[in-house]
Amino acid sequence: MQQKLLRSYGRRKARKLRDTSQKAYEEILPLIKLDPTNKYFETNPQEVWLEIGFGGGEHLLAQLDQNPTVSMIGCEPFMNGVAKLLSHLRAEDYGRLRIWHDDVRYLLEECPPSYFSRAFILFPDPWPKKRHHHRRLITKEFMENLRKTLADGAFLHIASDDASYVEQIQSVLYNDPKFILCEGPSSHNPQSWEPRPPGWLATRYEGKALEKGKKCAYMRFKKGR
Numbered sequence: 001m002q003q004k005l006l007r008s009y010g011r012r013k014a015r016k017l018r019d020t021s022q023k024a025y026e027e028i029l030p031l032i033k034l035d036p037t038n039k040y041f042e043t044n045p046q047e048v049w050l051e052i053g054f055g056g057g058e059h060l061l062a063q064l065d066q067n068p069t070v071s072m073i074g075c076e077p078f079m080n081g082v083a084k085l086l087s088h089l090r091a092e093d094y095g096r097l098r099i100w101h102d103d104v105r106y107l108l109e110e111c112p113p114s115y116f117s118r119a120f121i122l123f124p125d126p127w128p129k130k131r132h133h134h135r136r137l138i139t140k141e142f143m144e145n146l147r148k149t150l151a152d153g154a155f156l157h158i159a160s161d162d163a164s165y166v167e168q169i170q171s172v173l174y175n176d177p178k179f180i181l182c183e184g185p186s187s188h189n190p191q192s193w194e195p196r197p198p199g200w201l202a203t204r205y206e207g208k209a210l211e212k213g214k215k216c217a218y219m220r221f222k223k224g225r
Helices: 019-027 058-066 079-088 091-096 104-110 130-135 140-149 163-173 204-211
Strands: 047-052 070-075 097-100 116-122 150-160 179-183 217-223
Touching: 019 079, 047 058, 058 070, 058 079, 070 091, 070 104, 079 097, 091 097, 104 140, 140 150, 140 163, 150 163, 163 217
Parallel strands: 047 070, 047 116, 070 097, 116 150
Antiparallel strands: 150 217, 179 217
């Protein structure tokens, strides 16, 4: 029986889906929806990457396109985002992608240890109001649960445009010997944040932040032994 967790994401559905998105949601999702009680993929992928909160799926789809030997699990409770990804997913990639359409913390409870070779948490909901900070996803407890599912040497990519959330991420991870900082700002002050490093793919949420004149913090960690 799943324990009831404090919600770390926003609404599950916003506007009504377009006919094409509704059709994709109803017909494609059952084919690739992850069932943790069964084998995740029919074949044995060389590597499996995890994206937590993929939004509309643009980054996830780009990673699949640029890394043909990699399979991915994408976690997203938001119905509209899942439908958007499914509307653009190529049929030949059905075997390389699994969707977890629920809170990622439940998946981490079931996931095999040392399973993921890479993980992405890109622009998670910052819950900017102080009274909502306790809903933020990145906490010591969550990161310990995620760490167990990462292979030795796996990389973890985190990005945010919210200074107070960056401060929280730094307090959780920068002094944790189980996560080795490979790149990232030295301060939560946006003036210290550098542009997106080479090798990082752009995301829609990043684009929105940059359009508003905001800076973004990019942090990459390596799982230690």
